[in-house]
Amino acid sequence: MLYGNNLYKKEYDKELQRFEALFNFASIGILVTNRQGEIVLINDFALEQFGYQREELIGQTIERLLPMRFRPKHEEYRDGFSSQPQSRPMGIGMDLFALKKDGTEFSVEVSLSQYQHEEGSFVISYINNITERKKAEEKLEKMHNELEQKIAERTQQLTHALEQLELSKQEVMIALNKEKELSELKSRFVSMASHEFRTPLSTILSSAFLVNQYINTEDQPKRSKHIQRIISSVTLLTEVLNDFLSVGKIEEGGVTVRSNTFDIQLHTTAIIQEMQDLVQEGQKIEYEHKGPSKVKLDPSLIKHILLNLLGNAIKFSGKHAVIRVNTLQKGHIIKLEVSDSGIGISEEDQQHLFERFFRGTNVSNIQGTGLGLHIVSKYAELMNGKITCKSELNKGTTFTVTFLQS
Structure with missing residues (x-):
């Protein structure tokens, strides 16, 4: 029995040596962190990448190896990964950066995987320094841009020659x-x-x-x-x-602002009346105005803005929904607000809401060009105004257009 145990221990030691060799002599940085993000293992290649001694990193959090500007957000990402772990392969298109001991930053690709052990949950990170590849890509991009510039110059020369002909x-x-x-x-x-x-x-x-x-x-x-x-x-x-x-x-700069003094309350009421034929079953549009009603803006552009915002509210709200329109004039400030309780817009989509041809990820089954809000934002700018959006998925959206009267 003792002989069997010795043989088992000998084979186990061999396997352990193979693992250590594989870990320490791998040509890629490997480190292991616990659930708190503390480094518990790191191989020689990673130590060389970052310029540390092993004792300087063991027990430190992984954020030690990140530039300062990324550390607070990374803690949130780390906690999210720990709560819902999933493998992340190399090269998924993320621009990641690491920090050496001497303060030098370098570009990296990171692959993540998790494993459970009797001592707890651990994350294995495989870190690949892609600085040289990034340099090559930048060089290639520079060459591409130079080539495009030459093509543009040749095109311009050709155009000039055609004009002469x-x-x-x-x-x-x-x-x-x-x-x-x-x-x-x-x-x-x-x-x-x-x-x-x-x-x-x-x-x-x-x-x-x-x-x-x-x-x-x-x-x-x-x-x-x-x-x-x-x-x-x-x-x-x-x-x-x-x-x-x-x-x-x-x-093309073909839109001219023609400001006139008009009653925004009467103007808005008339526009809402025009939209009544488009409301869905049971939908109701409620309107309220506060402050003086005489304003000096372009009534045609105001109508286009309101028609677009109301059209979206009707389209993206369900049956029997209430859509609220509010106008306000206070001092030099005029506000136009349209609120609904429809499908809402995600925070990520709100970042691109006013770009040309952009459509939210949750409206793929509803027709549209993705131009309406872009046009509204441009019309607002022409009248010295701006548009903002507050929204939450499945709870509704509020668009506010604010104008500053001179």
């Missing part, structure tokens, strides 16, 4: 330019139609076919239903086209 070949160039413009227009239209027009056009086609089938008097409710579907689809197509036209005008 226009003196002798004016008719040919005019025809060529028209053909080019037509080709670009066709390309944009096909792209837009494939994304935004397909569903409403299909609805119009199918509804028109069905209306034609209902020839009896008793079929009138069915006819009315499909006629309404046609009207809704045409309205959607009109909105899409208007959005594209508005963005074009804004980018």
Whole structure:
């Protein structure tokens, strides 16, 4: 029995030596932390990467190896990983940085995995220094940019040469330019139609076919239903086209602010009345104004802003929902606010809300161009204003447009 135990211990020691060799002589940094983020094991390669002696790091938290600006946030990430651990492979597109003992920062890739032991829960980190690769990528990007610059310069030279040739070949160039413009227009239209027009056009086609089938008097409710579907689809197509036209005008500087003194309370009431035909079943729009009602803004742009915000509130709220509109004038400040209790917007999506063509991750099944809020923000800026958003998923959204009157 003693012989068996000795043989077992000998084999165990061999396996332990193999593990230690694999751990210490690996050509990648490896360290192990406990649930508190304290380093309990670190291999020689990692020590060389960071410039520490082993006794300087054992017992220290992993944040010791991070630049100061990342440490507070990393503690939150670490706690989140500990509560919901999952393996994270190398090269997932995150820009990560580590800190050497001498204060030098370097780019790294990190792979994480967790294991349970009788002594507790531990995380294994595999750390790869990718500084040289980053330098190579930056060099490649620089070369790419230089190449693009050269292409741009050559294109400009070619354009200049074509302009010179226009003196002798004016008719040919005019025809060529028209053909080019037509080709670009066709390309944009096909792209837009494939994304935004397909569903409403299909609805119009199918509804028109069905209306034609209902020839009896008793079929009138069915006819009315499909006629309404046609009207809704045409309205959607009109909105899409208007959005594209508005963005074009804004980018070309073709939008002129025409400020007039008008009653914002009466103006808002009239706009809300126009939207009544679009509300869903049981939806209700409540409006309140505070302060003087005479303002000096562009009533046309105000109408476009309110129509867009109300349209979104109606579209993203459920049936029987209450949508609230508030206007306020206090001193030089004018505020326009639209609130709903709809699906809401995530914090991450709110960071990009007013960018062109951006749509929230939770609205993929609801049609839209992703241009409306971008246009609203630009119209607000033209009138010396700004738009802000407060929202919580599944609890609703409030958009506030604030103007500063001169």
